[in-house]
Amino acid sequence: MTVGRFLEIMVENRRTLRRVTYVVLALIVLLDVLIPTGYGRFPWDGIGGFGAVYGFVSSVLIIVVSKALGYALLYRSENYYDD
Amino acid sequence: MFDWVHPSFVLILGALLIPAFAGRWRQAYLLLLPAAALAVTLSVPHGTFGTFQVLGMDLTVGRVDALSLVFAYVFGVMLVIGTIYALHLEEALQHVAAFIYAGSALGVVFAGDLITLYVFWEAMAFSSVLLIWCRRDPASWGAGWRYVLVHAAGGVVLLAGIVLYYNETNSIQFGAIQNVGPAFYLILIGFMINAAVPPLHAWLTDAYPEATVTGAIFLSALTTKTAVYTLIRGYPGTEMLVWFGAVMAIYGVVYAVLANDIRRLLAYHIISQVGYMVAGVGMGTAIALNGSASHAFTHILYKGLLFMGAGAVIHMTGRSKLTELGGLYRWMPITFLLYMVGAFSISAFPLFSGFVSKTMVVEAAAVDGRAGIWLMLSLASAGTFLHTGLKLPYFTFMGKDSGLRPREAPLNMLVAMGLAAFLCVFIGVYPDWLYALMPTEVHYQAYTAGHVLWELQLLLFTGVGFFVLLKHVGGESKISIDTDWIYRRPLPALVRLLISAARSMQTMVSARALRHMEQFLNRVFHFHGPDSILARSWSTGTTVLWVVLLLMLYLLFYYF
Numbered sequence: 001m002t003v004g005r006f007l008e009i010m011v012e013n014r015r016t017l018r019r020v021t022y023v024v025l026a027l028i029v030l031l032d033v034l035i036p037t038g039y040g041r042f043p044w045d046g047i048g049g050f051g052a053v054y055g056f057v058s059s060v061l062i063i064v065v066s067k068a069l070g071y072a073l074l075y076r077s078e079n080y081y082d083d
Numbered sequence: 084m085f086d087w088v089h090p091s092f093v094l095i096l097g098a099l100l101i102p103a104f105a106g107r108w109r110q111a112y113l114l115l116l117p118a119a120a121l122a123v124t125l126s127v128p129h130g131t132f133g134t135f136q137v138l139g140m141d142l143t144v145g146r147v148d149a150l151s152l153v154f155a156y157v158f159g160v161m162l163v164i165g166t167i168y169a170l171h172l173e174e175a176l177q178h179v180a181a182f183i184y185a186g187s188a189l190g191v192v193f194a195g196d197l198i199t200l201y202v203f204w205e206a207m208a209f210s211s212v213l214l215i216w217c218r219r220d221p222a223s224w225g226a227g228w229r230y231v232l233v234h235a236a237g238g239v240v241l242l243a244g245i246v247l248y249y250n251e252t253n254s255i256q257f258g259a260i261q262n263v264g265p266a267f268y269l270i271l272i273g274f275m276i277n278a279a280v281p282p283l284h285a286w287l288t289d290a291y292p293e294a295t296v297t298g299a300i301f302l303s304a305l306t307t308k309t310a311v312y313t314l315i316r317g318y319p320g321t322e323m324l325v326w327f328g329a330v331m332a333i334y335g336v337v338y339a340v341l342a343n344d345i346r347r348l349l350a351y352h353i354i355s356q357v358g359y360m361v362a363g364v365g366m367g368t369a370i371a372l373n374g375s376a377s378h379a380f381t382h383i384l385y386k387g388l389l390f391m392g393a394g395a396v397i398h399m400t401g402r403s404k405l406t407e408l409g410g411l412y413r414w415m416p417i418t419f420l421l422y423m424v425g426a427f428s429i430s431a432f433p434l435f436s437g438f439v440s441k442t443m444v445v446e447a448a449a450v451d452g453r454a455g456i457w458l459m460l461s462l463a464s465a466g467t468f469l470h471t472g473l474k475l476p477y478f479t480f481m482g483k484d485s486g487l488r489p490r491e492a493p494l495n496m497l498v499a500m501g502l503a504a505f506l507c508v509f510i511g512v513y514p515d516w517l518y519a520l521m522p523t524e525v526h527y528q529a530y531t532a533g534h535v536l537w538e539l540q541l542l543l544f545t546g547v548g549f550f551v552l553l554k555h556v557g558g559e560s561k562i563s564i565d566t567d568w569i570y571r572r573p574l575p576a577l578v579r580l581l582i583s584a585a586r587s588m589q590t591m592v593s594a595r596a597l598r599h600m601e602q603f604l605n606r607v608f609h610f611h612g613p614d615s616i617l618a619r620s621w622s623t624g625t626t627v628l629w630v631v632l633l634l635m636l637y638l639l640f641y642y643f
Binding site: 078 | 336340341417419449454462465466533536537539542543545546547549555559560561564565572
């Protein structure tokens with residue numbers, strides 16, 4: 001079971017992986033700041049790191065708004081339709 | 084004579100012979116059939132075939148051009164993959180249903196006129212529902228009925244539109260639908276129901292999670308994408324579709340947050356992804372339509388892969404809820420990795436297929452300067468990775484150990500998933516192969532520094548958001564109500580109310596009728612009853628008196 005072993009090694013080294021991920025995240029934002037995209041179609045084109053901010057804000061917004069909708073309006077017990 | 088063989092003909096007739104084979108022979112036949120259909124599809128030349136006249140209308144069962152072939156190719160490929168995935172199934176009915184369903188989808192794609200389209204459209208609905216009912220539990224029985232009723236209603240709307248359209252234009256050809264009033268909108272609504280555009284989408288998320296493990300693969304590939312084909316063909320540049328599409332993309336994401344059933348989560352992401360295609364159709368530019376068509380192509384493959392991964396988990400564990408799964412990476416590592424290829428593809432990571440198609444639709448919005456749409460589609464991109472790429476795999480394969488110790492999925496399932504995964508990566512690495520199939524020439528460069536950096540930032544920082552809120556994103560043992568609530572709760576309640584109103588009306592009317600009858604009888608009784616004036620018994624003396632009187636009258640008449 002080589003694939004399984006590979007995954008287990010990844011899980012065992014999750015701290016290292018996490019650190020590597022932080023470095024990658026920082027590098028990508030840095031690259032975005034340094035490399036001009038050449039687009040000027042929207043006001044935010046050319047702002048280095050805008051994608052990172054938009055991604056983070058989007059994911060938090062999606063989770064918070066959807067969960068709020070769920071609790072306020074949409075969630076029902078699992079046997080709601082069975083009665 | 085046979086300058087063209089219709090692939091649907093091969094599939095539908097071939098499907099009827101499946102029960103004639105058994106065991107290994109059947110498996111061989113099952114593999115041969117879609118391979119033959121794919122070979123036929125690959126070999127057809129462009130042109131118009133199978134034209135004939137019915138009731139003065141020109142029908143065309145085979146209109147072959149670049150656009151129809153994009154969809155026909157990917158349907159053919161997915162049918163081969165799906166059949167491999169379902170190869171272990173001994174039940175002939177499911178195989179027959181799947182092939183008739185796929186044959187009908189190809190029939191729609193090759194239909195040159197609206198009547199042919201309609202016939203295959205209905206055939207799709209009625210063959211596909213068997214893939215839901217074959218699961219044979221009460222939930223799929225109910226969901227299947229709702230599914231088929233919604234499609235039947237949609238079919239009626241479509242047919243009404245076609246009839247009106249023929250009246251208005253005197254043409255039954257299926258091309259760009261001219262805006263001739265109600266017909267335009269009726270046909271559009273018919274197409275939008277099958278494309279699962281909210282609020283007409285709930286049949287999909289209601290029924291797909293209740294389908295059989297293997298049936299869901301075909302369902303996820305065919306119905307909505309056939310509808311996307313008809314929208315590209317009939318409604319390019321219909322402005323309102325831009326907004327419907329963008330809202331759809333986000334709608335699916337919101338419900339995916341709330342989903343606990345893994346296939347329901349994936350089903351909501353079908354809606355989200357089809358949103359990009361619908362928005363592309365609405366924009367109607369060459370790059371947007373190419374984006375929609377190529378996204379449909381990649382979507383069928385990666386969504387098939389995701390449904391196969393989720394299906395493998397359900398097949399091996401018998402469970403489908405995130406709250407009951409977890410820690411499976413040790414036991415189903417190959418399934419996990421192959422699933423992740425699908426997840427990276429749908430999330431549009433560079434080097435995976437979604438990246439080369441989804442970014443084309445988003446780019447089309449940028450070219451048109453549609454800032455709002457662009458932001459909405461980007462937000463939905465983040466949401467896609469959040470759920471399909473993080474939430475589902477994390478709480479299924481990683482996360483808290485559920486104690487489940489399943490074996491790895493069977494070989495045929497892994498092979499099917501492997502093929503789909505290969506194609507996802509292949510298209511991601513060689514997008515030009517996909518672009519060459521597109522209806523018009525593609526002038527789009529997916530791999531620019533701008534696109535790659537934007538997408539990587541968007542997705543990776545979405546991941547940051549996910550892990551920050553990890554405690555709040557897991558599945559909950561709840562269901563969320565959607566627009567199907569209307570025909571599952573208030574409408575049946577209304578019907579029940581009407582029935583009970585009718586019942587009480589009936590009792591009221593019959594009570595009143597009884598009362599009148601009683602009064603009538605009383606009156607009759609009053610005159611004819613035992614003591615009444617007409618029925619009273621007379622004493623002998625009175626009778627004799629009357630008789631004497633009568634006899635005397637008689638005598639008097641006799642004398643004069």
